[in-house]
Amino acid sequence: MKVLVPIKRVIDYNVKVRVKADNSGVDLANVKMAMNPFCEIAVEEAVRLKEKGVVTEIVAVSIGPKAAQEQLRTAMALGADRSILVETDEEIQPLGIAKALKAIVEEEKPEMVILGKQAIDDDNNQTGQMLAALTGMPQGTFASEVNVEEGKVKVTREIDGGLQTVELKLPAVVTTDLRLNEPRYASLPNIMKAKKKPLDVKTPADLGVDMTPRVTIEKVETPAERKAGVMVGSVDELVEKLKNEAKVI
Amino acid sequence: MSVLVYAEHDNATLNKVTLSVLAAAKEIGGDITVLVAGKGCGAVAEEAAKAEGVSKVLCADNDAYEHQLAENIAELVAEVGADYKHILAAATTTGKNFAPRVAALLDVAQISEISDVIDGDTFKRPIYAGNAIATVKCADEKKVITVRGTSFDGVAAEGGSASVENLDVVKDSGLSSFVSEELAKSDRPELTSADIVISGGRGMGNGDNFEILYKVADKLGAAVGASRAAVDAGFVPNDMQVGQTGKIVAPQLYMAVGISGAIQHLAGMKDSKVIVAINKDEEAPIFQVADYGLVADLFEAVPELDSKL
Numbered sequence: 001m002k003v004l005v006p007i008k009r010v011i012d013y014n015v016k017v018r019v020k021a022d023n024s025g026v027d028l029a030n031v032k033m034a035m036n037p038f039c040e041i042a043v044e045e046a047v048r049l050k051e052k053g054v055v056t057e058i059v060a061v062s063i064g065p066k067a068a069q070e071q072l073r074t075a076m077a078l079g080a081d082r083s084i085l086v087e088t089d090e091e092i093q094p095l096g097i098a099k100a101l102k103a104i105v106e107e108e109k110p111e112m113v114i115l116g117k118q119a120i121d122d123d124n125n126q127t128g129q130m131l132a133a134l135t136g137m138p139q140g141t142f143a144s145e146v147n148v149e150e151g152k153v154k155v156t157r158e159i160d161g162g163l164q165t166v167e168l169k170l171p172a173v174v175t176t177d178l179r180l181n182e183p184r185y186a187s188l189p190n191i192m193k194a195k196k197k198p199l200d201v202k203t204p205a206d207l208g209v210d211m212t213p214r215v216t217i218e219k220v221e222t223p224a225e226r227k228a229g230v231m232v233g234s235v236d237e238l239v240e241k242l243k244n245e246a247k248v249i
Numbered sequence: 250m251s252v253l254v255y256a257e258h259d260n261a262t263l264n265k266v267t268l269s270v271l272a273a274a275k276e277i278g279g280d281i282t283v284l285v286a287g288k289g290c291g292a293v294a295e296e297a298a299k300a301e302g303v304s305k306v307l308c309a310d311n312d313a314y315e316h317q318l319a320e321n322i323a324e325l326v327a328e329v330g331a332d333y334k335h336i337l338a339a340a341t342t343t344g345k346n347f348a349p350r351v352a353a354l355l356d357v358a359q360i361s362e363i364s365d366v367i368d369g370d371t372f373k374r375p376i377y378a379g380n381a382i383a384t385v386k387c388a389d390e391k392k393v394i395t396v397r398g399t400s401f402d403g404v405a406a407e408g409g410s411a412s413v414e415n416l417d418v419v420k421d422s423g424l425s426s427f428v429s430e431e432l433a434k435s436d437r438p439e440l441t442s443a444d445i446v447i448s449g450g451r452g453m454g455n456g457d458n459f460e461i462l463y464k465v466a467d468k469l470g471a472a473v474g475a476s477r478a479a480v481d482a483g484f485v486p487n488d489m490q491v492g493q494t495g496k497i498v499a500p501q502l503y504m505a506v507g508i509s510g511a512i513q514h515l516a517g518m519k520d521s522k523v524i525v526a527i528n529k530d531e532e533a534p535i536f537q538v539a540d541y542g543l544v545a546d547l548f549e550a551v552p553e554l555d556s557k558l
Binding site for chain 1: 352
């Protein structure tokens, strides 16, 4: 079966985020960018399913600037067979992305869409669910285990109280949580091979979708800093402070 | 102007987080209706009717809603929500699961995890793991919002007397079905609503060593959490994880034991009123956010703390 893996180019996981002085957003100039960590897990899961013989073709897709080709090349180095970039320099938001992905789903007709549960920039956690709604597919969000069976997939989900397993009819959308797998690193030969794999570039207009943002960001601020605390020298002092100064025990 | 609040529950009792969502609804303003969807959830509807500021409770009691499957719940909420300007749910794994689906069905944006209400169109929400706070304004006629529970003080659970109306709307997509559930059983308070939380990190060494935290927790009536490192190492189950991708907590007292303080962990607990850090590494970043820091071997300090409480 064919799997579609949407991925996002985001600020690298290890970069310390700085808010711009004019409060218009986060400073991304000269900052290291990478594939969103949850998307890496999605690519890895698709690759593992291909290695098991369940999946026959993996198509990676990204919606974003030209530079997102780097992340698509990474996905192909990790095992995706080909990729599609829907190129736009405009601000994109989950509903618009879901609409673009729906158009891709209609063209590609995958039996499963595996994507990260959230991107670590906007922390929205929406795109997979929205895509599922727009395409009328069932969804298995926050997956920690994925088992494909005949015509269906069983997804174990990380929920607040523990784990929940659901069974979804295919085609289905699965969003990945951290513990689903540990992504591999791309090997040098595979990075070289990925350069020759096909990468199609489309525009939102080609897909005929309206990706106009519905939400405007009025301002972005640095959160209130916690004021520096004190070091205590002993457990006794700690207990005394918690009882008499902080009055929390 | 009216607000629809989706109730979080386990078919038996109303989850306290719903009271926080009601507080956010109150700030938005207007009549508040609570939607309770589940199976055999009449008692939850009665409980919701007593909450402060609720004018009406709609109860959709059907097999299709027993396990909160997003496919069915989203259809229900989208239909019921047609009459409301704001649709609010808690930013729990339940709310996060169905709310974007509702928004897409209604062709509107969804606003995730708001931490403040500026007005009916404008909200604050954390982005970049809480390293930045965005003020966002939504142009859509209808707003579908998830609410960060710890950012709002819940309304009173008692005192209201709303009417309860049974809803005879059955949405069963047939696309998904419930297989099984493994829920952690604990006599301790729930992490997100506990007044005191004690969390252990990689420094705990193994799962058995968490016993010393449980002993202190039981003396203080505290919940026990963990860092992602401790969860990934298999010391404790994932539902104990505090952090960007785990639970967001903001108790009166948060004690971080053997936790270095990665930004992803801080994102989940830095709104706590008082933070205590116990770590043998004095350079650990956790000390930068701690009100009280103790550089010590946790295997000595925690039992000593236990003996002195």
